[in-house]
Amino acid sequence: xxxxxxxxxxxxxxxxLDQAQVERLEAExxxxxxxxxxxxxxxxxxxxxxxxxxxxRFKWLVxxxxxxxxxxxxxxxxxxxxxxPDQAVLVDLANRRFYFFFIEIWPQEFYYVxxxxxxxxxxxxxxxxxxxxxxxGYTCPQTVWVDLFLxxxxxxxxxxxxxxxxDAAPWSARKLFLRMTKHxxxxxxxxxxxxxxxxxxADASKLLGEVVTGTAAPVAYATIAVLTGTTYVxxxxxxxxxxxxxxxxxxxxxxxxxxxxxxxxxxxxxGEPRSRHAKKALAAGLPAGDCVDCNACVAVxxxxxxxxxxxxxxxxxCALCIDACDSVMDKLGRERGLISYATLxxxxxxxxxxxxGGTGPVNPALVRTPSGSFAYGLAHFHLGKIFRLRTYxxxxxxxxxxxxxVYSLVTRERLELNVLHDRNPQFVTLSDGSIRNGYTxxxxxxxxxxxxxxxxxxxxxxxxxxxxxxxxxxxxxxxIAVEPDRLKTLKIFVRQPADQIRKPAQSFEFRIADxxxxxxxxxxxxxxxxxxxx
Amino acid sequence: xxxxxxxxxxGVTTTGHEWDGIKELNNPLPRWWVTAFYITIAWxxxxxxxxxxxxxxxxxxxxxxxxxxxxEVKNEMAAAEAGKAKYVAAIQxxxxxxxxxxxxxxxxxxxxxGAAFKVNCVQCHGSGAQGSTDFPNLNDDDWLxxxxxxQIQQTITHGIRFAPDADTRQSEMPAFADVLKPExxxxxxxxxxxxxxxxxxxxxxxxxxxxxxDNCAACHGENAKGNRDLGAPDLTDAIWLHGSGEAAIASQxxxxxxxxxxxxxxxxxxxxxxxxxxxxxxxxGGE
Ligand code: SF4
Ligand code: SF4
Numbered sequence: 001x002x003x004x005x006x007x008x009x010x011x012x013x014x015x016x017l018d019q020a021q022v023e024r025l026e027a028e029x030x031x032x033x034x035x036x037x038x039x040x041x042x043x044x045x046x047x048x049x050x051x052x053x054x055x056x057r058f059k060w061l062v063x064x065x066x067x068x069x070x071x072x073x074x075x076x077x078x079x080x081x082x083x084x085p086d087q088a089v090l091v092d093l094a095n096r097r098f099y100f101f102f103i104e105i106w107p108q109e110f111y112y113v114x115x116x117x118x119x120x121x122x123x124x125x126x127x128x129x130x131x132x133x134x135x136x137g138y139t140c141p142q143t144v145w146v147d148l149f150l151x152x153x154x155x156x157x158x159x160x161x162x163x164x165x166x167d168a169a170p171w172s173a174r175k176l177f178l179r180m181t182k183h184x185x186x187x188x189x190x191x192x193x194x195x196x197x198x199x200x201x202a203d204a205s206k207l208l209g210e211v212v213t214g215t216a217a218p219v220a221y222a223t224i225a226v227l228t229g230t231t232y233v234x235x236x237x238x239x240x241x242x243x244x245x246x247x248x249x250x251x252x253x254x255x256x257x258x259x260x261x262x263x264x265x266x267x268x269x270x271g272e273p274r275s276r277h278a279k280k281a282l283a284a285g286l287p288a289g290d291c292v293d294c295n296a297c298v299a300v301x302x303x304x305x306x307x308x309x310x311x312x313x314x315x316x317x318c319a320l321c322i323d324a325c326d327s328v329m330d331k332l333g334r335e336r337g338l339i340s341y342a343t344l345x346x347x348x349x350x351x352x353x354x355x356x357g358g359t360g361p362v363n364p365a366l367v368r369t370p371s372g373s374f375a376y377g378l379a380h381f382h383l384g385k386i387f388r389l390r391t392y393x394x395x396x397x398x399x400x401x402x403x404x405x406v407y408s409l410v411t412r413e414r415l416e417l418n419v420l421h422d423r424n425p426q427f428v429t430l431s432d433g434s435i436r437n438g439y440t441x442x443x444x445x446x447x448x449x450x451x452x453x454x455x456x457x458x459x460x461x462x463x464x465x466x467x468x469x470x471x472x473x474x475x476x477x478x479x480i481a482v483e484p485d486r487l488k489t490l491k492i493f494v495r496q497p498a499d500q501i502r503k504p505a506q507s508f509e510f511r512i513a514d515x516x517x518x519x520x521x522x523x524x525x526x527x528x529x530x531x532x533x534x
Numbered sequence: 535x536x537x538x539x540x541x542x543x544x545g546v547t548t549t550g551h552e553w554d555g556i557k558e559l560n561n562p563l564p565r566w567w568v569t570a571f572y573i574t575i576a577w578x579x580x581x582x583x584x585x586x587x588x589x590x591x592x593x594x595x596x597x598x599x600x601x602x603x604x605x606e607v608k609n610e611m612a613a614a615e616a617g618k619a620k621y622v623a624a625i626q627x628x629x630x631x632x633x634x635x636x637x638x639x640x641x642x643x644x645x646x647x648g649a650a651f652k653v654n655c656v657q658c659h660g661s662g663a664q665g666s667t668d669f670p671n672l673n674d675d676d677w678l679x680x681x682x683x684x685q686i687q688q689t690i691t692h693g694i695r696f697a698p699d700a701d702t703r704q705s706e707m708p709a710f711a712d713v714l715k716p717e718x719x720x721x722x723x724x725x726x727x728x729x730x731x732x733x734x735x736x737x738x739x740x741x742x743x744x745x746x747x748d749n750c751a752a753c754h755g756e757n758a759k760g761n762r763d764l765g766a767p768d769l770t771d772a773i774w775l776h777g778s779g780e781a782a783i784a785s786q787x788x789x790x791x792x793x794x795x796x797x798x799x800x801x802x803x804x805x806x807x808x809x810x811x812x813x814x815x816x817x818x819g820g821e
Contacts, residue, residue, distance in 0.1 A: 043564075043565070238566075241566070245564070422662075424661055424662030424664070425660075425662040425663075425664035425671075425673060428664070428671065428673040428674050429671075429674060429772055429773060430674050430676070430772070430773075430819075431674065431676040431768065431771035431772055431773050432771065432772065433730075433771075433772035436673075436674075438673075466818075491816070498772075
């Protein structure tokens with residue numbers, strides 16, 4: 001059905017719409033308020049129509065960026081010298097190292113990852129409390145991959161109507177061919193997705209060669225298989241069901257949104273009463289809203305819902321219905337934003353205005369001036385509205401964690417010393433009466449370059465060190481080569497002459513120093529002796 | 535259920551169960567959920583066929599895949615052995631001093647020897663090899679039979695005063711209670727104690743010197759520094775196997791304790807003995 005423009009009466013004034021060509025679509029929300037099904041029922045198929053507009057363009061951009069990051073990151077190189085891998089981002093499980101550009105993390109520095117996760121958590125609070133489910137709508141892998149799979153589906157089977165027709169049609173050679181092509185391409189994307197994941201865990205180009213020639217580790221193939229399966233099933237087959245039934249985030253978000261958070265909103269106060277026959281309604285002196293009930297918003301929705309039923313769990317705020325409706329409004333020559341990002345506070349204020357404080361049904365004329373423009377006092381969105389105390393607290397916490405992480409990253413030690421005092425025996429009496437204690441000393445060279453470390457004994461009068469496996473005679477200082485990016489374990493014996501022993505437990509320091517970089521570290525250890533010494 | 539009851543608000547039939555006026559809606563389960571449920575049942579069945587599961591009267595089904603956790607352990611042990619093979623082969627073909635000189639091999643031998651020590655040696659020498667009265671401390675630098683790796687290996691291999699082994703280390707301190715008079719025992723004990731510390735009665739030292747020269751110097755040496763060929767201890771140092779002080783020394787002179795250590799090579803094999811020797815050598819007193 002096509003409507004060829006119309007006349008809408010607004011109190012004193014008559015607006016003649018352009019010869020707008022607004023196509024009316026047959027679309028019904030899967031969870032339409034009129035026929036809302038219980039959650040427990042067979043899934044209704046959804047055939048999202050292609051949308052176009054500024055949010056769609058933005059989503060293409062986000063999609064290109066996120067997919068680009070995911071697929072290309074493992075191929076970025078970063079020169080770390082001859083003793084460390086040159087892959088910019090690498091989780092080296094075998095050697096227990098994590099490389100991120102100029103940062104290298106050892107397992108004991110995992111708190112950086114914990115810190116990043118905290119930032120991600122607080123960041124999610126920040127984003128959700130301000131711009132709602134932006135994560136869901138734009139950057140969530142589920143959303144991005146479903147979008148990608150839909151691109152394929154549209155390219156093969158056509159847009160909404162063609163797909164619906166194909167789906168209803170009996171099986172034929174053509175249908176079989178189209179379906180097989182679609183699923184084959186989906187599978188290729190799924191394999192590429194699973195394949196890209198493993199490159200984060202080993203040298204990408206070497207692993208690619210191994211994977212192709214069948215010589216990679218079984219775990220690599222298993223990972224690819226699992227991720228291929230999940231990508232194909234979640235992105236191709238389950239789609240919106242993942243968001244509605246499986247993901248906890250839609251439930252959590254409800255606790256984070258407040259009346260000042262942005263959500264995709266159908267503005268009843270200017271849309272209702274919706275009418276396919278606005279002309280007739282106006283002619284009969286009845287109010288008519290801006291919504292022409294064309295269902296464009298429902299047809300484009302990847303979740304298959306009707307935003308006009310109000311905010312709902314299923315809505316991922318992808319804003320495609322905004323694009324759809326905006327182009328309808330453009331055709332009708334009305335202001336954009338019948339569906340728009342709005343806060344609940346604004347929406348409520350405008351609703352109050354349109355319903356005379358809730359005393360009657362929506363009358364869109366109440367939000368307009370006689371000349372047809374929006375009335376003075378109508379709430380409009382501006383950025384200041386989403387910045388409130390809560391936002392600043394989140395922002396503060398988020399940047400505080402970030403600053404702490406950056407600070408500790410900049411000042412962290414790359415040369416460390418750990419000492420473990422032998423407990424059994426605590427001390428050994430030697431033939432000349434002197435006392436010996438044993439220590440397991442670990443030197444951590446945390447940079448990918450070989451270093452010569454000088455180990456020095458500080459304090460403990462007359463004390464001398466000797467080392468298993470190193471020849472030089474006992475002394476108070478010696479040097480030892482430590483391999484790049486490795487931990488060196490030494491067994492150091494410290495011996496003190498009987499006549500210098502002052503008490504059963506004496507403190508002294510192990511000091512290590514890298515002469516070249518003048519980095520140092522120290523450890524305060526205890527030297528034990530028998531209670532009564534000679 | 536006697537009558538089909540339909541809930542007015544939702545228009546869904548109820549199960550007929552009612553608790554304090556609250557009724558349970560009989561909503562159909564989502565199809566994917568039901569499918570997944572049936573798949574898990576099928577999976578569970580298949581699993582019990584593939585793996586050992588069903589208990590019978592005197593046995594349990596073996597499962598067609600032939601899995602058993604005992605085999606898994608066996609395989610893992612074999613894999614561990616295979617991983618060690620390279621080092622074990624090297625240890626077999628090299629002498630203990632060669633092993634001790636090679637960083638990687640020494641590390642392996644110390645770990646393996648440490649494990650063997652914990653099982654076989656700690657009963658006498660203590661868990662830290664620190665010994666106790668009558669049982670030597672292996673951490674210190676005082677050795678009855680030498681602290682060189684080869685010599686330690688020899689001691690572990692053949693034991694000390696271990697009759698069944700022909701090559702065992704042999705020596706025996708005679709009981710001097712029959713030979714020396716009690717005052718001579720007191721004198722020689724005072725002399726020996728004076729070599730490493732103060733004594734109660736300095737007047738005993740002088741006569742003790744003569745008793746020592748006549749009776750003890752043959753094994754312990756003129757200067758009392760001991761003799762490793764005979765396993766005779768150095769009497770001038772701070773370490774006393776059977777206790778320090780005049781009383782302990784006198785007791786040892788009168789009726790000596792002669793400790794026995796078994797030969798280990800038959801029981802542990804040459805490789806483990808080598809590893810033990812390197813381990814003991816690494817404890818800090820090795821020469
Ligand atoms: S209702 Fe609109 S914003 Fe929500 S999921 Fe559907 S198209 Fe996206
Ligand atoms: S809200 Fe907009 S897109 Fe949706 S039916 Fe109304 S006019 Fe059409």
